[in-house]
Amino acid sequence: MLVERMRPFTSTIFTEISRLAVETGAINLGQGFPDTDGPATLLTDAAANITERGLNQYPPGPGVPALREAVAEHQRRWYGRTVDPADVVVTTGATEAIAATLLGLCGPGDEVVAFEPAYDSYAASVALAGATLRTVALHPPAFGFDDDELAAAFSDRTRVVLVNTPHNPTGAVLTRAQLTRIGELATAHDAVVVTDEVYEHMVFDDAEHVPMASLPGLADRTLTISSAGKTFSVTGWKVGWVHGPPELVAAPRAVKQFLTFHGGAPLQPAVASALALGDDYYAGLTADLTRKRGLLSEGLRAAGFDVLTPRGTYFVVADPRPLGVEDGVDLAWRLPELCGVAAVPVSVFCPSAAGAQAYRPYVRFAFCKRDDVLERAAERLAGLRA
Numbered sequence: 001m002l003v004e005r006m007r008p009f010t011s012t013i014f015t016e017i018s019r020l021a022v023e024t025g026a027i028n029l030g031q032g033f034p035d036t037d038g039p040a041t042l043l044t045d046a047a048a049n050i051t052e053r054g055l056n057q058y059p060p061g062p063g064v065p066a067l068r069e070a071v072a073e074h075q076r077r078w079y080g081r082t083v084d085p086a087d088v089v090v091t092t093g094a095t096e097a098i099a100a101t102l103l104g105l106c107g108p109g110d111e112v113v114a115f116e117p118a119y120d121s122y123a124a125s126v127a128l129a130g131a132t133l134r135t136v137a138l139h140p141p142a143f144g145f146d147d148d149e150l151a152a153a154f155s156d157r158t159r160v161v162l163v164n165t166p167h168n169p170t171g172a173v174l175t176r177a178q179l180t181r182i183g184e185l186a187t188a189h190d191a192v193v194v195t196d197e198v199y200e201h202m203v204f205d206d207a208e209h210v211p212m213a214s215l216p217g218l219a220d221r222t223l224t225i226s227s228a229g230k231t232f233s234v235t236g237w238k239v240g241w242v243h244g245p246p247e248l249v250a251a252p253r254a255v256k257q258f259l260t261f262h263g264g265a266p267l268q269p270a271v272a273s274a275l276a277l278g279d280d281y282y283a284g285l286t287a288d289l290t291r292k293r294g295l296l297s298e299g300l301r302a303a304g305f306d307v308l309t310p311r312g313t314y315f316v317v318a319d320p321r322p323l324g325v326e327d328g329v330d331l332a333w334r335l336p337e338l339c340g341v342a343a344v345p346v347s348v349f350c351p352s353a354a355g356a357q358a359y360r361p362y363v364r365f366a367f368c369k370r371d372d373v374l375e376r377a378a379e380r381l382a383g384l385r386a
Contacts, residue, residue: 009124013348017332026336027377029296029365030344032168032315036370038232039281042274046237049266059265061257063090063241070272071241075224078200079214087246089253090268092260093238094198094227097252099125100259101194101223101242102160104251106131110159115145117349117359119168119196131159135352140317140362141308143172151185158191163212166199169349169364170317171310173207176215183218192248193222198230198240199313201282204290207311213244223248228271230314231285233368239264239271289314289367292374296367299378304385314368317346321361323384328363335363339380 002010014031021028037043049055062068068088075081091097098121106112106129114122116135126133134153136145154161163182165174174182186193195212203209213222227240242252297307297316306319325331329345336342346362347355367374 005127005130006124009120009127012120013344017342017344020333020336021342024336024340024342026340026342027369027373027380028342029367029369029377030332030342032366032368033235034233034314034368035373036233038234039274039277041277042232042234042270045273046267046270049269053266055266055269057265058262059090059268061262062086062253063088063262064265064268064272066272067239067241067268067275070275071226071243074275075211075243079211081211081214081219083243084246087249088241088243089249089256090264091240091242091252091256092263093229094196094225094240095121096238096256096259097225097227097240097242098122098162098194098196099128100252100255101225102126102129102131102162104253104255105129105192105194105248106159109157111155111157112160112162113153113158113191114162114351115164115167116351116355117169117346118162118351119164120349122162122164123351132157133351134158135350135355137355137358138167138170138172140170140319140359143167143170143308144178147181150181154185154189154191156189158186158189160192160194161186162194162196164196166197166203166207166209166312168199168313169315169344169346170308171313171315173203173209173312176208176210179210179212180215183212183215186221187217191221193218195222195224197224197226200226201231201285202289202314203312204286204293205311209312220245221248223252228274232271232274234267237264237267237271239267292367292369292371295371295374295378296365299374299381300365302378303381303383308362315364315366317362317364318343319362326361328359328361332363339383341365341377341380 017030068085223244229235
């Protein structure tokens with residue numbers, strides 16, 4: 001009885017691989033969630049909001065004022081941008097923000113340009129809206145796009161261009177020049193830019209996160225999405241937000257109230273306080289993940305993989321072809337039994353058949369785990385050479 005447009009989305013690879021990891025006792029490096037809690041102050045603040053302050057009823061529709069103000073201040077602090085708290089809408093995670101935005105802006109006949117591989121909710125949300133997805137390949141190993149291919153994806157039907165940087169699953173961080181080019185095409189075709197920036201504080205080496213809304217001429221056509229889940233290691237809280245010019249943010253605001261209505265009342269003020277944590281917290285987050293990236297990458301190389309070093313997020317893409325393995329999908333399903341580690345194939349992040357074929361060999365591992373877990377995973381992976 002499921003409508004045809006949603007039939008490709010009856011399950012997710014994360015659900016399936018996580019189930020397999022549980023059944024086999026494998027170390028789950030497939031799904032991107034940390035195995036440690038976030039800042040202690042964040043957790044105690046949320047607990048007090050529940051048990052002492054009684055913040056357990058519906059919050060205001062657009063979100064509690066403290067969080068909306070904190071998001072605006074976060075933009076000023078890190079990117080020098082002026083955001084009106086009235087133009088911030090709090091959502092049930094970034095995934096709802098993406099869905100509400102696309103549902104509010106797109107309909108049948110509209111087209112959405114997105115890069116592939118892509119977070120799997122993008123294609124599903126476009127399908128929910130009844131719109132058409134146009135994909136642009138990010139080519140390994142650097143995960144850049146071809147300018148001609150990008151330009152060809154735009155048309156007079158382009159309604160939205162969806163940009164994810166830092167990028168899941170590849171770990172790429174799009175450069176200022178790349179983002180400027182995307183913005184030029186969006187402007188030429190009068191398209192709305194929707195940016196998914198949930199990994200904004202997870203950039204390494206000399207990479208720089210550049211919000212598209214901070215680029216000249218793009219603030220008036222850009223909706224920016226982020227969340228607390230990745231930055232503060234509370235993925236289960238599902239506290240996200242979207243902000244932009246009032247005429248654009250009105251779209252997700254209208255739709256969101258008929259999806260989850262309003263929630264997260266005790267969590268929202270706690271996230272507001274966490275956003276104001278000192279620079280040492282954010283620097284520590286980057287340093288910690290840089291070390292973890294090294295631990296897992298070294299283990300993968302020792303196991304015989306080629307490693308495509310990520311410049312952002314907490315995922316690393318690995319190529320098993322030096323091990324004589326051509327099919328990453330088959331390998332991902334076999335890994336738990338072969339060596340007791342779970343990963344996900346990158347091809348499942350590709351909505352197009354061409355993209356799925358191009359990325360067929362690659363697998364993605366998450367390194368947002370405790371050091372001892374990553375060390376055990378590296379030891380288990382070492383057995384693959386045999």
